[in-house]
Amino acid sequence: MTTISDVATHAGVSIATVSRALSNYGRINPTTREKVLTSVGALHYSPNRSARNLRRNQTGVILILTPNMTNPYYASILTGISDTATLHGSAAFICNTLDDQDRTIAALDRLRQHQADGAILLSTDTDSTWLDDYAADFPLVLCSEFLPGHDIAHVSIDNRAASCDVMRYLLGLEHTRIAHLSADNTYQSTLDRLAGYRESLIAAGITPVPEYVVYGSPDYSFSSGKAAAQALLDLSEPPTAIFCISDTLAMGAVVAAQEAGLRVPDDISITGFDDVAVNEVIRPQLTTLAQPCYALGVTSATALFALIGHEPTPLEHVLDHHLVIRQSSGIKTVRV
Amino acid sequence: MTTISDVATHAGVSIATVSRALSNYGRINPTTREKVLTSVGALHYSPNRSARNLRRNQTGVILILTPNMTNPYYASILTGISDTATLHGSAAFICNTLDDQDRTIAALDRLRQHQADGAILLSTDTDSTWLDDYAADFPLVLCSEFLPGHDIAHVSIDNRAASCDVMRYLLGLEHTRIAHLSADNTYQSTLDRLAGYRESLIAAGITPVPEYVVYGSPDYSFSSGKAAAQALLDLSEPPTAIFCISDTLAMGAVVAAQEAGLRVPDDISITGFDDVAVNEVIRPQLTTLAQPCYALGVTSATALFALIGHEPTPLEHVLDHHLVIRQSSGIKTVRV
């Protein structure tokens, strides 16, 4: 294990000079600097981060907490965060929390232990109010979700407006019996999308039917979406359109409809949410509301580094969304 | 920021005593220990990891390098690794390398910088021979893949035997025109599966047809699988079965067959590989060769901690696989 003093000896200078050569801080003769860098190369020297972090009191590491990293929705977000971290000379390490509070807390405690400079949380329940304690002491950014009324920085789209956009589209296709396939969790996005759904119906003069709001599993699983959609199709007066709050749930709904002998979109329209890449796998391809995932990641990381650097940054960042119309939706037709 | 000496002052003891109370090392009076722990709680003290790591010369962190973390194949592997790391009192941080060599090297350099104790690599090209330099100096384990002829610890299934199992099954269904949908990468598993395919054909007295071996993209993308399968179906004498080396490729093949007006499995049999969870999304459900993903993760991590602790561990770990027969395969029928 070669240390800075090995390099100093090899180059015939003091450790202070080596440090200056490497960090380009303070005065140093360019010739000396070259000599030191040559020694660094010859000895394959890398600074010991533990020592550096201890001395500098910062780690060059940010943590990304995700409940389920294989959710394709996260792919671009993670890339956006990583790219931004690299730009700031930091590393982005991902912690798989599996939605387990102990694991989440264990990961966040790394902040208190000076093993990371800040953290970005992907997905936050509205009942995770204990987060305030961490946000008060450490740089923290919530991505995609947020806790209304709490002073924690967050980045997301306007889920209620996005929901209204989906509804405006479906209503424009002359659908009136529109169901909402939600999820059994307390994410703010879930609540906002439901609110947008209800508002839009009422604004269109349609009385919301309680039976038309059904719930998939908290993690939007395909099978739960399929089961919930089956319940909708079994109603005496089934909907002609299903507005699903995730693409995976929508895939489940498509399969449920197909197994019930319905053609999508001829007999029933189904829309998703997020526009994840695996959408290409299912036929018909999903009409869905696209989130700017890469930008969500970049914006979250940028906000986090602002917090770490004690620079001003708004508490709330709202990014644009857009509707992507594909094959799974169409104008309402009379069921044969 | 409270330090060990704050705790010492609060508890009325020396910092050495606080350290002993926390690490449970050396002699300490239980009463004193309690007193210290009370102070620790009162002051919300957490040890500074940088300082501890510097002193102990170990970090309690292992790195997982993945080219594409949303690949569902990795989900259980990652969980297996994380669980094992927790058991060893370590944290498992994931680095998204996006198959980029610079990012991979940057991540591995964290080992040299004393910011991690070891690393597990998910997916390794057979041309990544530069890895030897790292493996010689640091604890490294390759999971799923490996570099034949290199002294780097690895954990995987026997891909050639697994490939033969798939072929035995398809041959047993009386298929003789069996195609192999491979991937355009240099993973050892890819080579082994191809070898098993060829061997099985020859052992069955069937002459391999070069046109029956086609390639999807290096990362097994759905669309590349679909395109490659279309090429197979366009042959003057198309195969009656397609053995795909990943589930995603198989999904592409299924869609290609369906779009060509073929029924799966009545007109053509299609098999996948890995048995990823998203399989439930596609109909018909895939017959596939299941890898013991969680066990792969656990075994990799266990081997890594053995290396870190300088305990003996075999260089090669081979885990069991098994064939899962579902709906996408069936006995060969004469095409109409």
Add this chain to the structure above:
DNA sequence: TGTATTTGCGTAAACGTCTACATCAGCCAT
């Protein structure tokens, strides 16, 4: 009672880096 052992705790020196300060050589202006 005296000696040997055990127990509990404090002192101080490391771990490898950064950086304020000191030092020193060279230069210029007086």
Add this chain to the structure above:
DNA sequence: ATGGCTGATGTAGACGTTTACGCAAATACA
């Protein structure tokens, strides 16, 4: 020649832990 300046480098202390060592008190044993 003297003093002041600048630039380049070295010295040494700090960051927060851990832990070898030493010492005093308590205990054990004769």
